[in-house]
Amino acid sequence: MTADLTCPDCGNTYASGPDEPWRCECGRALQFTEQPLPAGDPLPLSQLDTSDGLWTFFEFLPIEPHVTFHEGFTPLVDAPEWDAQFKLEYVFPTGSFKDRGATTTLSRAVELGVEKVIEDSSGNAGAAIATYAARAGIDADIYVPADVKQSKLMTIQRADARPVRIEGTREAVTDACIEAVENGEGWYASHAWNPAFYAGTMTFAFEVAAQRNWTVPDAVVLPVGHGTLFLGAYQGFARLNQAGIVDGMPKLLAGQAQGYAPIVEEFEGGIDSDSDSDTDSDRDGDPSDIADGIQITEPARDTEILEAIEATGGDAIALNDDEIETAIDRLHRGGFYVEPTSAVATAALSRYREAGVVDQDDDVVVPLTGSGLKTL
Numbered sequence: 001m002t003a004d005l006t007c008p009d010c011g012n013t014y015a016s017g018p019d020e021p022w023r024c025e026c027g028r029a030l031q032f033t034e035q036p037l038p039a040g041d042p043l044p045l046s047q048l049d050t051s052d053g054l055w056t057f058f059e060f061l062p063i064e065p066h067v068t069f070h071e072g073f074t075p076l077v078d079a080p081e082w083d084a085q086f087k088l089e090y091v092f093p094t095g096s097f098k099d100r101g102a103t104t105t106l107s108r109a110v111e112l113g114v115e116k117v118i119e120d121s122s123g124n125a126g127a128a129i130a131t132y133a134a135r136a137g138i139d140a141d142i143y144v145p146a147d148v149k150q151s152k153l154m155t156i157q158r159a160d161a162r163p164v165r166i167e168g169t170r171e172a173v174t175d176a177c178i179e180a181v182e183n184g185e186g187w188y189a190s191h192a193w194n195p196a197f198y199a200g201t202m203t204f205a206f207e208v209a210a211q212r213n214w215t216v217p218d219a220v221v222l223p224v225g226h227g228t229l230f231l232g233a234y235q236g237f238a239r240l241n242q243a244g245i246v247d248g249m250p251k252l253l254a255g256q257a258q259g260y261a262p263i264v265e266e267f268e269g270g271i272d273s274d275s276d277s278d279t280d281s282d283r284d285g286d287p288s289d290i291a292d293g294i295q296i297t298e299p300a301r302d303t304e305i306l307e308a309i310e311a312t313g314g315d316a317i318a319l320n321d322d323e324i325e326t327a328i329d330r331l332h333r334g335g336f337y338v339e340p341t342s343a344v345a346t347a348a349l350s351r352y353r354e355a356g357v358v359d360q361d362d363d364v365v366v367p368l369t370g371s372g373l374k375t376l
Contacts, residue, residue, distance in 0.1 A: 004063035005030040035255040054203035066110040095371035101197030102128035108196040118186035120177035123152030125191040130161035143177035152342040192226040192300035201232025218362040223256040225294030234308035250369040254316040255348030259287020261318035293341035337372040
């Protein structure tokens with residue numbers, strides 16, 4: 001039976017189906033009523049059959065694997081120059097971590113009998129939804145900014161999805177997409193709103209724990225726009241604790257792009273919140289142009305992101321283009337060919353170390369979220 005949806009704020013419950021709402025009537029994002037947990041102790045990684053990729057963790061998921069390329073279990077590699085471990089999320093089929101959410105979202109679309117999905121995206125999520133929709137044999141309209149990267153646009157088109165290019169801000173793209181959804185033009189396969197997407201991104205945490213012999217790191221540093229991987233990580237580590245598989249939560253540390261940092265602005269007590277030092281004033285300036293994957297000024301789940309930061313003793317900071325460009329050059333020289341948005345996380349790690357939020361001997365994991373091939 002397909003899982004129903006509920007609102008964590010007002011308690012409204014909605015029956016599953018192709019006409020289910022994309023958010024609660026109170027305005028809050030929905031979650032699955034059913035949140036299953038596995039029973040018993042987990043197998044060590046050496047004995048775990050990972051041939052199904054992230055669906056190895058099916059016992060945590062209220063969705064069946066209808067649409068999959070056996071994606072997941074991306075490498076977790078030592079990065080001694082950064083005193084961290086990098087999780088190579090850019091080796092997914094479409095070149096970004098968004099495939100985690102696309103496989104679960106399109107699998108749910110199949111369960112519901114959806115005939116057409118609609119998504120809005122700066123590129124990576126749209127490419128992922130388009131590709132998995134093609135795999136499922138479901139039509140897809142992908143709303144994108146008019147200046148979307150050509151490589152991402154071609155991925156959408158070649159999957160036989162229909163790109164809808166919208167002039168204006170990233171928020172204008174979302175508004176146009178939501179209008180189409182409200183007009184009954186399709187099911188909203190939103191990476192920001194749809195709880196099925198977060199069912200996929202929380203598998204990031206399961207993989208990290210399994211690859212570390214069922215332990216959690218001291219900290220995880222992630223780029224944040226809508227926060228789909230950030231919240232997925234939080235939900236995943238929380239579920240591992242609920243199941244008694246791990247003990248403790250990593251500190252979740254957000255990196256945002258300068259000029260697109262609503263979480264930094266809202267978070268009180270962070271290292272950027274009250275600073276007027278020369279170092280920080282030098283970092284003020286124009287909005288970031290290069291981290292296009294996280295140019296979000298109104299995250300759909302901003303309250304949840306702030307709650308996750310507070311609950312884990314985390315933080316949020318904003319990075320400018322000079323810092324991001326320095327970080328991307330260093331990553332490329334180190335053999336990690338990622339897109340600029342990925343470099344926000346390693347640039348943030350450097351800042352957190354400067355501020356003493358991350359100690360030199362802390363055990364840190366950083367996801368590298370998108371392939372450099374997508375910048376062509």
